[in-house]
Every structure is written in C-alpha cells, then in structure tokens.
Amino acid sequence: GSDPVWTAHRTQTQAWIPRDHKNCGEMTEIEAKVKYVKLARSLRTYGVSFFLVKEKMKSKNKLVPRLLGITKESVMRVEEKTKDVVQEWPLTTVKRWAASPKSFTLDFGEYQESYYSVQTTEGEQISQLIAGYIDIILKKKQSKDRFGLEGDEESTMLEESVSPKKSTILQQQFNRVGRVEHGSVALPGVIRSGSIGAESLSMGTMPSAQQQVIMGQMHRGHMPPLSSAQQALMGTINTSMQAVQQAQADLGEVDNLPPLGQDMASKVWIQNKVDESKHEIHSQVDAITAGTASVVNLTAGDPTDTDYTAVGCAITTISSNLTEMSKGVKLLAALIEDDTGGSNDLMGAARNLAGAVSDLLKAVEPASGEPRQTVLSAAGSIGQASGDLLLQIGENESDERFQEVLMILAKAVANAAAMMVLKAKNVAQVADDTVLQNRVIAAATQCALSTSQLVACAKVVSPTISSPVCQEQLIEAGKLVDRSVEGCVQACLSATVDGEMLNSAASVVGQVLGDLLEHVCHYASHGEPIGRYDQATDTIMTVTESIFSSMGDAGEMVRQARVLAQATSDLVNAMRSDAEVEVDVDNSKKLLAAAKLLADATARMVEAAKGAAAYPENEDQQQRLREAAEGLRVATNAAAQNAIKKKLINRLENAAKQAAAAATQTIAASQNAAASNKNTAAHQQLVQSCKAMAEHIPQLVQGVRGSQAQPEDLTTQLSLIITSQNFLQPGSKMVTSAKSSVPTVMDQAAAMQLGQCAKNLATSLAELRTAAQKANEACGPMEIHSALTAVQTLKTELQDAKMAAIDMQLKPLPGESMEKCAQDLGSTSKSVGSSMAQLLTCAAQGNEHYTGLAARETAQALKTLAQAARGVAASTTNPQAAASMLDSACDVMEGSAMLIHEAKQALVSPGDSESQQRLAQVAKAVSHSLNNCVNCLPGQKDVDMALRSIGEASKKLLGETLPPSTRSFQEAQSELNQTAADLNQSAGDVVHASRGSSTQLADASGKFREDFDDFLDAGIEMAGKDEQIQVIGNLKNISMASSKLLLAAKSLSVDPGAANAKNLLAAAARAVTESINQLITLATQQAPGQKECDNALRELEAVKGMLANPNEPVSNLSYFHCIESVMENSKVLGESMAGISQNCKTGDVPAFGGCVGLASKALCGLTEAAGQASYLVGVSDPNSQAGHQGLVDAIQFARANQAIQMACQNLVDPDSSPSQVLSSATIVAKHTSALCNACRLASSKTANPTAKRHFVQSAKEVANSTANLVKTIKALDGDFSQENRNTCLVATAPLIEAVENLTAFASNPEFASIPAQISNEGSAAQEPILQSARSMLDSSTHLLKTARSLVINPKDPPTWSVLAGHSRTVSDSIKGLITAIRDKAPGQRECDYSIDNINRCIRNIEQASLAAVSQNLASRDDISLEALQEQLTSTVQEIGYLINPISTAARGEAAQLGHKVTQLAGYFEPLIRASVGVASKLQDHQQQMTFLDQTKTLAESALQMIYAAKEGGGNPKASHTHDAIAEAAQLMREAVDDIMVTLNEAASEGGMVGAMVDSIAEAMGRLDEGTSPEPEGSFVDYQTTMVKYSKAIAVTAQEMMTKSVTCPEELGGLASRVTTDYSQLALQGRLAAHTAEPQEIGFQIKAGVQELGHGCIFLVQKAGALQITPSDSYTKRELIECARTVTEKVSMVLSALQAGNKGTQACITAASAVSGIIAELDTTIMFASAGTLNAENDESFADHRCVYKQNVNNWGHFVSPHEVKSSCRAVSPPGTATAPPTTVRLSRG
DSSP, rough: OHHHHHHHHHHHHHHHHHHHHHHTTOOOOOHHHHHHHHHHHTTTTOOOOEEEEEOOTTTTTOOEEEEEEEEESEEEOOOOOTEEEEEEEEGGGGGGGEEEEEEEEOGGGGGSSSSSEOOEEEHHHHHHHHEEEEEEEHHHHHHHTTTTTTTTOOEEEOOOOOOSSSOOOOOEEEOOOOOOOOOOSSSOOOOOOTTTSSOOOOEEEEOOOOOOOOOSSSOOGOOOOOOOHHHHHHHHHHHHHHHHHHEEEEEEEOOOOOOOOOSHHHHHHHHHHHHHHHHHHHHHHHHHHHHHHHHHTTTTSOOHHHHHHHHHHHHHHHHHHHHHHHHHHHHHHHHHHHSSSSSHHHHHHHHHHHHHHHHHHHHTTTTTTOOOHHHHHHHHHHHHHHHHHHHHHTTSSSHHHHHHHHHHHHHHHHHHHHHHHHHHHHHHHHOOOOOHHHHHHHHHHHHHHHHHHHHHHHHHHHGTTTTTHHHHHHHHHHHHHHHHHHHHHHHHHHOOOOOOHHHHHHHHHHHHHHHHHHHHHHHTTOOOOSSSSSSHHHHHHHHEEEEEEEETTTHHHHHHHOOOHHHHHHHHHHHHOOOOOSSSSHHHHHHHHHHHHHHHHHHHHHHHHHHHHHHOOOHHHHHHHHHHHHHHHHHHHHHHHHHHHHHHHHHHHHHHHHHHHHHHHHHHHHHHHHHGOOOHHHHHHHHHHHHHHHHHHHHHHHHHHHHHHHHHHHHHHHHHHHHHHHHHHHHHHHHHHHHHGGGGSSHHHHHHHHHHHHHHHHHHHHHHHHHHHHHHHHHHHHHHHHHHHHHHHHHHHHHHHHHHHHHTTTOOOTOOOOHHHHHHHHHHHHHHHHHHHHHHHHHHHTTTHHHHHHHHHHHHHHHHHHHHHHHHHHHOOOOOHHHHHHHHHHHHHHHHHHHHHHHHHHHHSTTHHOOOOOOOHHHHEEEEEEHHHHHTTTTHHHHHHHHHHHHHHHHGGSSSSSOOSSSSSHHHHHHHHHHHHHHHHHHHHHHHHTSOOOOHHHHHHHHHHHHHHHHHHHHHHHHTTHHHHHHHHHHHHHHHHHHHHHHHHHHHOOOOOOOOHHHHHHHHHHHHHHHHHHHHHHHHHOOOTHHHHHHHHHHHHHHHGGGGGGOOOSSSHHHHHHHHOOOOOOOOHHHHHHHHHHHHHHTTHHHHHHHHHHHHHHHHHHHHHHHHHHHHHHSSSSTTTTTOOOOSSSHHHHHHHHHHHHHHHHHHHHTTTTHHHHHHHHHHHHHHHHHHHHHHHHHHHHHHHHHHHHEEEHHHHHHHHHHHHHHHHHHHHHHHOOHHHHHHHHHHHHHHHHHHHHHHHHTTTGGOBBBBBBHHHHHHHHHHHHHHHHHHHHHHHHHHHHHHHHHHOOOOHHHHHHHHHHHHHHHHHHHHHHHHHHHTOOOHHHHHHHHHHHHHHHHHHHHHHHHHHHHOOOOOOOOOOHHHHHHHHHHHHHHHHHHHHHHHHHHHHHHHHHHHHHHHHHHHHHHHHHHHHHHHHHHHHHHHHHHHHHHHHHHHHHHHHHHHHHHHHTTTTOOGGGHHHHHHHHHHHHHHHHOOOOOOOOHHHHHHOHHHHHHHHHHHHHHHOOOOOOSSSHHHHHHHHHHHHHHHHHHHHHHHHHHHOOOGGGGHHHHHHHHHHHHHHHHHHHHHHHHSSSSSHHHHHHHHHHHHHHHHOOOOOHHHHHSSSSHHHHHHHHHHHHHHHHHHHHHHHHEEEEEEHHHHHHHHHHHHHHHHHHHHHHHHHHHHHHTOOOOSSSOOOHHHHHHHHHHHHHHHHHOHHHHHHHHHHHHHHHHOOOOOOOOOOOOOO
C-alpha cells in the first residue's frame, strides 16, 4: 500500500466510482453483470496464470523478480510491482521448452535472438500449462485443415517444415484405387556353384576333423570403434610420424657451412656454436626421454581411463623436439667434422633415436592392439639411443655409478614385487569366493605390470636423469607402483585372514621403492655438499634465523644457542685441520685467522646465552644474545665465504641450465602450435618473443659453460650473473605471449604442450631470478673490473682480425652480410654513446653501484660494436677499407678501456675536478673515434665529402665583397631557376637513395654536391645584381638546410630502423625546398604570378613523397584530428581556388599570388593529413603489427637540443637586440622544461634502475644549469654590458653540455619506439585514401600550371575550360578523400565482426544451457576435466587482461582498437568450447548451470563493452561515450571475477593446482619487475600487514600437515588460501622493500619473500598431488617436509622485517608485555568483583601505595594513558597472543 503509484491510482479510482455508478443507474442486474464480465475479459491480464520467477539481468550475475504469465495464446513478462507488460510472445512462436527442478527455459527459434530462461521451482507446472495450451492450438489447426478440401476426410496430411519464417507446405495425398493381383508368394529355388568348385564325396568312413589355426592380429572389424579422444590421438600420431620421417630424411647429410676463418673471433664463434648445439640437443633429448616416460606412465591403466589428450601432448613433445634436434645435430656434425671426424657416428646415433621414436609411435597407436611389452621395449630402445647420442656429443653428464645404482634399485623393486605377487597368487588359490579370487588376481597382475613399467621408465630416463622433468616421470612411475602394491594388499586382505605374510612382503617393496626415490631426490638436490664446511655453515645460518625469530622466548633462544655452539665448534675444528695440511703458508694463516675470529664470536655468543638463561625475563640479555648471534653469522660468512659462494654459483648454474632448456622447449612448442593458432595478433607476439629469446639462450649457455670451465674466475661468474639477469625480461615476455596464445591453439595436444612449457619456463625463471640475486650479493661489486677485462679482450680480438685481414684470411661469420653488419654498427654506435653518457654521470657522482652497471652496459654495447665492425671488414672487398674499419674500432676499444679506467679512478676521489676533466677529455676522444668508425661504412665517406664540399663552397658567402657579375639579369635569373630545379630534384634523389644501397647514396650525394655548387654560383651571380645582403642570407639558409639534409640521409642509412628517421629526412628535404623558394621569391623578377606558382609547384613536389610509402607516422595527428584537418584545409582550398579563378579574371596579381600561396599550404596540409590517416588505417588492421611507443621520443630530444643551442648562440651574439635575447630565453625555458618532463615520465616508466636514475639525474642537471643561466639573463636584461654577456656565455656552456649528454643518452635504441609493420590487408585498406590524395595532388599541379599561364593571358577561353576541368577534378578527389577517410575509420569494421562473433557464441552457450536443463548435454570424452578447467581458466584470464587495453583504445587510441577488439573476440570461441566442456563433465546440475550462466554473462558484458568501444571509436573528444565505456569495463571485470572465483573453487576441490602455481610464480615475478607503485603508507604499515600474511601462511602450512593425514580432500582449499595470502604478501613485500631503510634490509625482505614463494609452490604442488591420490604415503611425506620448509622460510621473512625496524620491534615486544599485564588486571578485577580477591601474607594497601604511585609517575612521563591504549592497539601485530588470564594476583612491583 505504500507504493506511490498505487496510492495515486487508488485516489483516482475512488473519484471515478461515484461518477461511473451514476451512468449504470438504468441497467438491470443481469446487464450490469454481463458488462462487468466483458470489462474483466477486456483487461490485458485476464485469463493469465502468473508465476513469480527470477530473471537474470543482462551482462550481470544478478537476479531480479519478474511475473511470468501464461495464457491460452501467449507467454508474457510482467513487471512485478507495476504489473506493466514488458514483453509478449504468441504461443505459436515457441519452438521448444525445458523445465528443471530450479529453472525453466523457452526457445523461440528464429523469432528471438536468444533463449529466455528464468529461475523458478514451478518449472513443471509452467511446462504442463504451456503443453496443454499448445495441444489445444494444434487440435484446432488440424480440425480447420481437415475439412473442406474436396470433402476427403480420410486423406493423409504431410507437413514439410515447421520452422518459422519459412512457408509450411501442406500437401494432400489422395487414396488411389487399384486392382488386386493374384500370384504365389513362394519363388523357385536357385542353385549356385560353390565357392571352390565341385567338391568330391568320399564314401565309407567318416572324414577326419579338419582344423585350421590362424595366428596374428585380431581382425580390425571386430575391434570396438575408436572414441573421439582416440581418433584425435591417431591424428596426432600420424602428424608426428610424418615429422619423424622428415627428421630421419634430414639426418641423411650434415649442414653446409661457408668457409670460416682462423682468427680469434671465428674460433670463438665455432666454440660457442658447438656449446649451444650441445646444450640444445641435450635439452631436446631430455624432453624426448621425459615424453617417452610420460607416454609409458599415461598408457599404464585401463584404456577407458587413459587421458588421451595428455598422451597426445607427450607425443607432440617428442616429435617437435626430434624435429628441432635433427637441425642441431646437422649443424654440430658440420662443426666437428674437421676436428674429429666423429660426425658420422653422431648422425648415426641421431638416426637410431629417430628410428626408436618411430617404433614407439607405432606401438602406442590405439588401433594397433600391440601388447604392453612392445611399448615398454620400444621405450627402452629410446633410452638406450638417447644415452648413445649424449655420449657422442660428450654430454652424458650424470655419472655412471649413479645410473648403475638406479638400475640396481629399480630391479630390486621388481624382485620384491615379484615375491609379493607370488604370495598374492597363493592367496588367490586358497580363496573360496571367485569374485574375491578374481579381484586378487587382477590386483597382482596390475602390481607386476607397474613394476615392469618402473624398470622401463628407469631405463628411459637414466641417461637424462639430471633433467627435473625426467626425475618427475620416474618418481611418478614409483608412485604408481606404491599404489598398485597398496591395492594388492587390500584385495588379499579381503580374501584371507592371514595377512602377516603379505604385509611383510609389501613393506619390503615399500622400503626398496623408498630407497629408489630417495636416490633420485638426492641427485635432484645436487647431491654431495660442496666443501667440508657446508653442513656446519648451513646449520649456523638456519639456527641464527631461528634465534632472531624467537625473540621474547628466552628458553627457545638458549636451546638454539646450544645447537649453534656445537655447529661453530665443528666448523672451527674443520678449518684448523685444513690449515695444518695447507701447503701455502699465506692460505694457512688466513684460515687460522678466520678460525680465531669465529672462535671469539662463539665465546661471546656462549656468554650472552648464559646471561639469557640466568635472566629469562630480561630483554637486554635477549638483545645481547641476538647481537652475538648476528656477530657469529657475520664471522661465519667471512670464514666460509668461498664455500657459500661456490654453492650459490652452483645453484645459479643449475638454474640457468634449466631456464635455457625450458626456453628451448617453449620455442619448440611455439613452432609446433603455430599451424593451428587462430589468433594472428597473439601468434605474431609469440613469434617476436621467440626471436628475442633465441638471441638470449646462447648467451646464457655461454655464461654457464664459461663459469663451469673456470670455477675460480670472478669475471666468468659475473658474466653468468649478468646474462642470467638479462634473460629474465625476455623470458617473462615469452611466458606472457605463450599463455595468451594457448586458448586459441586449436590442436589440443599442441595447446597443452605450449601451456605446460610456459608454466615450466615461468617456474624456472622464478628460480633463476632468486639464484642470480643471491649470487650477485655473494660476488660483490666486480662490474667495473669485469667490464675493463671484456673491453681489453675485444681489442685483442680486433687486432687479431686485422692481422687476418692483412693476410686476406678474414671471412664473414655465417649469417653476416655487409648490410646487416653496417646497420648493427650504426645502431650500436648510439647504444655505446648512450651508455657512456650514463657512465660519465654516475662516475661524476661517485656512485659505485650504478657506475658498475653503466660500465657493464657499455661493455655489452661495445661487444656488439666489435662484432659488427669485424663483420663489415670481413664483408668488404677493399682491404684498405677493412683495415681502416678495424683500426677505428680498435681506437674505440682503447679509448673505452681508458674511459672505464678513469671512471674507476674518479670513484676513488669523487668531486675531484682534475679527474672529472680527464674523464670529459677521454669521453670526447671516444666519441670522436666512434664517429670515425661509423664514417668508415661504405657510402658514408661520400656523404662526408659532400658535407665538407658544401662547407667549403659556403665560405664564398663570408667574403666582404662579391666577385663582379658577368651575365645579364635575364641570363642570371634563368640560370638560377634552372639550378634551383636541379637542386630540388637532387634533394629528392638523396631522400630516395638513403633507403637504398650504399652505392646509391654515394652517387646521389655526389650529384647533390655538384648541383649545390652550381646553384651557389648562380646565387652569388644573382646577389651581384641587387638585394645583396638578403640574397646572401638566403643562400646561407640553403647551405644550412642542405647540410641538415645530408646529415639526416647519413643517419638514416646508418640506422634505417631508427625511430622517425624517415620523417626527419623528409622534413629536411622540405626545408631545402622552402629555402630555395624564399630565395627565388626574393631575387628573381618574373611575369606577374609566375614566382608564386613555381614556388607552390615545388612545395607540392616535395610533399608528394609522403604518399609514396606510408609505413611510418607522418605527424602526431590522431585519426580524428586528421579528419578535422582535412575538413579545415578543404574549406581553405575551396576558397583559394575560387580566389585564383576570380583574380585571374580581374587581373589582381597580388591577390592571385596570395590565393596560390594559401592553396599550396592547404594542399600540403591535406596531403599530410591523408598520409597520416592512411598510416593509421594501415596500422589498425588486425593483421598488421602495431608499433610500440618508446620510452622517450629521441626526435623531441634532438629538436630540443638543436633549438637550445641556436637560442644560446643568439643570447651571446653581440648583435642581438633585447627582444631577441628575451625570445631566446623563452625558447630555452620552454624546451628545457619539456625535456625535464620527458625525463620524469621516462624514469617512472622504465624498469632499468640505472636508466631510471640517469633520467632523474639528467633532469636535475638540466634544471640547475637552466636556473643559473636564467639568473645571468636577468642581469643581462638589466644591463647589456660586455661583462654580463661574457657571464651569460659562461653559463650557457654547462646547459649545452647537460642537454648534449641527455640527448646522447636518450638516443639509445633500447628506448626507441618499435615501428609498426603494415600487412598486405592493411596496405589494401590504405589504397582508397592514397588514391584520392594522389589524384588531388596531380590535378592541383595541373590547375596551378594552367593558372600560371592564365594570369598572363586571361583572355584565352580554351584555357579557362581546362582550368574548370582541373578544378572539378580537385574538388571530386577531395570529396573522395573525405569519404575514404570516413569509411575507413579504424576499428569500426573489427567491432562489427567481433559483435557478430560474440553473438554467435552467446547462441551456442544458450543451446548448451537448454540441453543442460533437459539433462541432454553430451559429455566430451576427448579431453580430461582438468585440461578443460585449465583451458577455461587461461582463456578467462586472457580476456581479463584485455579489458583495460580496450577501454584505453576506445577512449583515445583508434589505431589500437581493431587489434584489441579482434583479439578479445578471438577468445570467445575457445571460452564457450571449454565452458560447455567443463559443464558437460560435471555431475551436479546446479554447478553446470552456474558455469554456463557465468560464461553467458561474461559474453554479454563483452558484447556491451564492444558496443561502447565502437561508439567511442578511439576519439578522445567523444567524451559523452567515455562513461559508458568505463561502466562496461567495470561490468566485464565483475563477470571475469565471478567466473574466476567459481573456477578456483572447482580447482581446489579437484586438487588442480596449476593455476595456483602460476599465480604464485607471477607474484614472485612482480616483486622485482618494473617500478614499484608509489607507496601510500609507511614501512610500519607494510610491516604489520606482512606479519599478518606471513603468520597466516605458517598457520595454513601447519594445518596442511594435519589434514594430509586426517582429511586430504580439504587440501585444495588450504592450498588456495596459501596462494591468496602469498599474493598479498608479495604485493606488500614490494612496497615494504621500497620503503625500508637502509636499502640492504629491502633486499633481505625481497629475498625472503622470493624464497618463501619457492616453498609455497612446492607445498601447493604436493597438496594437489595428494588430494588426487590420498593414499600415496610418499607424497604425504613430501608434503610434510614442504610444510616444514615453508614454516622455516616464514621465520626468515619475519626476521628480515624485524631487522627493518628495531624501534617497531621494541614496541611490539612492549605491546605484548602490556597486553599480558592487562589480561592479569582483567582477571584480578573479576575476582575483586566477586569479592574473592584475598591479600597475600597480610599485606596492607599502604605497602603498595608508594610503589604504585612511583610507577604511574614514570609511565606518565613517558606517554599519556590514552596514547598507551591506542599505541598498544596500533603496534600489536595481528595475531599477537595475549597472556591467558589465569593469574589470580598481581606480582609485586
């Protein structure tokens, strides 16, 4: 009644009643009743049965109440409150309906886009009602149709089609009357000849029995048909078989290598290639054996339970690795052919392996029916062949003793199991019950099979047991044995009472199996300890951590101190005994000194421990013990430094090997998946990241080999650390792009392989990151020394190459060409310049760490430079050119070595002006030799000659007087016009040639030089006639513009990939044209209007180039700005064209000239806008590769540098006026502030710490030097004296230097933008725009030429009609241009395509929902539920990652919109497939519907997002659409979150932990990557939160230990909790590390959290494994071990946090004590209230009064009572235990 709508209705109705009642006065009662019934029947809701249902809101997982009405004619949706009809469907449009206990769904066929589904418990009633009404409708229809058709009531009716929108054909069949036919039903018999002719009959005795036995394979026709999963596997095996045959064919002959030289670089290249090939072959053989073992394990059980997708994945892994391996073997065979001649054996071993793989593939075909033994022996052959191949390449690293023991143990397991099987058979013989007997026999057979399988598996993986994947497979086979033994025991116990015998046999198997797995695990953890101190050192480190984390518990601290004292005494004794046998006296002394330090520290620690034991309550004693333990730790580090370092380097070597192998595997998987990947953008991204990764793998392999070859060499260790750190970023990118490709790979096995490889790579990168960090801390700052050594080695290599070049023996390395090396040299010269600028800045500040990093980067850049220089020298045919190239490269190396040395010296005495000057001088020298090096490139010399020639020729302009003119004005003028045209043409040729070969550039620059000389002479001749000063000024401008053009051409030819280089060149060419035009306008006298037309024609000629090849942005205009520019310019052009024609008629020449100028400017603007628009259209095509914005715009820096230099020159120029000085000051201020902003932005975006710091530092330098300059300018403005000018001049020098250094640094290719690559489809889309623009330029050129002749002779009618024709063409082409640009709006076509695609997906999911409601959803049998859930998870994650990029593109990046939207739409097909697959495999109907509904919601929200994005279109000005975009993005995020929650719950229930492991690895990666977000809180805030999450993880780990025994099915949920807590901990850890003081503490916190991450990953993996097989005792033990490790690592994180803020720690301890006291007080109050608090020993109040008063006063001085309370609450960390309130009295004092 409170509804305002109803209240209003009621009031109105009450007013109507009396009025209407009067009108009814004359009716009889019957009439009134009839009218009432008619009225009631006329209401819309009359005769409707209403059901209150819940209906899902579109794009949201939210239900709203609705009334569903059913009438005899229709179904209607009615608003619950207002009773308004929202929608109505006639019953004739209902195609089908389905009711389930909780929902009801209607399908309207083609009458409505989607199904209508509601939540209700009355589905059955609704269904019956609809069925009844439809029945009535059909019967009526039949009765109508039946009669009246020629009265034949009995004729049958055929109804052809009942689908709506199509005509329903009704056709009558008339009953035919025919005659009855008589005849016999029996037919005569037919005698046919026998199949083998006449048979003889023998009379008499009976013939003997004829038997025939056929051996061999069962007939295929009688085998059960293959399931879809088996058919998919057959397809995979066939494809793999082809790959194997191809590999066998390829292994027929070795690779052909070009002849290689004998210089150092060639030898190093060969050695590196051999190492890389060996590594790759090794990792591929690892993968093949692991894949084989996986096939053996997966095909072990019942064929109906086999996961065929996983088998397919293993087979794909084997074949793709075999393909890649064959390439590596061919290359390696070619490389070692000359050395040992062992290439034939190598190729033979590889062919044997390929043959063995082929046999295995045949054996595992589902239709082959081969016995199990064939599969096992084929697998054994692969193991044997793998061992042989590794032996051939000298890589069989796992020791033979280990392999022997492994096989002995495997056989021991088999023997023990055989004994057990015998006993089981005895049990079976005596069992009475046949069912039990059969069960025992089956279990015993399974047990025997699984042990033979274990032996086969051991054979396969023993040669490659060093690989973690192989160890995993062997452990898996061991666990299968464990399970089958358990099964056998259970079966026997159910059949016999005497189980003792069996149990003892089972325990023997268990024991031997335990030994086997222990043996493998021991090897996996890199077995033997390094050095004798290892154990003791480890104990000391662990126990000191425990002491730190036990602060507050004195008893525990003292207990740990005892363990510590024992460990240190062991270590001291070991060191003393080592010192006694040491031959080197110095070493012996060092050892004894270290032992003494350690002994002293131990003595101090023992003393402190005694104190803590004596006074357990005293905090100072505990603190003393903590400090003593810290001292002991430091002493141990110093004593056992080498042992620790060795261990860490060893760990890094292993991590690097695994990471390189995982990356190799991922590349192989990517190539294998390429053929079936439907998402072009994701595939292109994957290809790019594979290329980047392929460049880093060899470096990592070389780093590992170097470190292993020289374990004591610091340089090789550092090199390994550096390559490992450099490997991380491309590795993470590859993981991301592989994951984004997985959902759209159609081949299930290939997708699974790629997904697994990406996961393995992510895990190995996490380990590599931690190992590199630890090794880096242990090795200390060695970068400068290492960089110096590396540069000196490079110099030696170059000198060696020069000797080879002199002997004509220098050969290019394979893959090197002149063009490639020249480009590398050009781009690397910038990198070298940039890293040197960085080195100078860091050294000047005296920062050792960052100077080291800069030195390292310089050395890396110089390495590439040296390789490129050698390549150029080797590729050139001119020995002189080769020698000069190598000489200049040697100079660079020599200068760089000096620079690094000087930088090292400058660190010793920072701030010393002398060392700073030396540094600057050396840097200048290096810069000079770098230029010389680049100038040695072919084609560069000619450009340099041209530049010098222009410089020389321009000196003529500096003379006081000009030579007298010898020609007439007319001659001089025509000469100038002619040479101007030639020079303009030559400028265009230079632009064209700089994109071609070096010879083309040489020719073009030579021609330009000649034309410039001619033009200059003609100009000087002209200057002699009149306007001398201005003509000379213009000639100087032309000279400067020409030099800039040649410099731009030079820089483009050196580095064609440089950002915006082509645009700079085009701009320089336009500048030449403009300066020529200015001179012509000034100096020549022509017929009226001629000059303006000529200038305009030259300008149009110059801009034509923009339309030639629009693969680069022409300007910074966005798409929508291009449209605006076209509109404005076309308007201006229209007006000026009208003006041209008007002024021709009236003869107003000045106005005509003005109109021509305006028209020319408008045409140039139109061309620029058309060029930019066509570029954007091309780039936005989804098949094109979008470019990436660089960190900085190098062009902006270069322009600013130029502008600042010019302005500084003007400032100090004696002739400059006060206004010029001020305008120059403004220019300086504007550009320096822009540079500082750009630096700020770049420093916030970069993840490189050195670059970040350098940008900030450079910005400071620029800002400070600008501030100083501004002060001097103010002084100059007050008084323009010479002294002030000089002061100003001095102040400009530091600014110019700072800006130059910054520009050099910013030109580093690492920061440059990556240009887009436009696809063929993109180029086709550009064509209409370019066509219109070209047509516009051509017709405008003709129009201007016509106007030029008309302005002289306006009375020529034919010319007027020509002008009109051109004018029409111009306006038509502009209209065409506008239409073309509008039609090709980026992203619109892609949005439409994506909308259709997603709509189709929504229809598919609705059909699946309907099938699920009616319980008809067919289960997918070709793939496991786990694989489907993983697919669904990865697809939803990828969709989630795209939400932000799409909303950003829709709001302002039109060129990106098409790419992102297409990428998004591409994920919906796999999403629907996976979601329906998951639903089809779930038993619970409610779960099915949840998955399908949430998927539908996600699809609907994506649809809404794309509609909003289409509307926004990437137009930043369309702000009215931005809210809708933001709202759609939010809805979509919610939909993604909802489905992820459901998926995670389902995964944790089923023990599927893949996503959790990914999540933890991702959180670990984020700890280090990129810049930390700006912290909002203080260290204490983050510390408190971290303590909370760390403790939560420890508690969950403890709980997992318990649940592993009592309730394994709950482990998934606990693992999920660990994952969530760790993600939060890592997030907070990043911020805590950022805010920690000092920085070392930050590193400790990060390292602690990283280590804990590794522990959590193992714990979660074990939890998943145990949940799937709860009876697996081995996994149970592993899980308990992992949980213990996690708890230890949590304590390490906590101790790092405590060290971070000792003051906070004191507060926490105090808070803990205070909370204990408060608890005691509470208890006391309770007793006092009850009246039962008794005084002790007859104490009186007076006894305590003084003490109490004293304490309160002390406490009050310290802090106010209110603060005490609040600070206790704030500081007390979450989870701080309060003292239990059991004490009944307060202790005294």
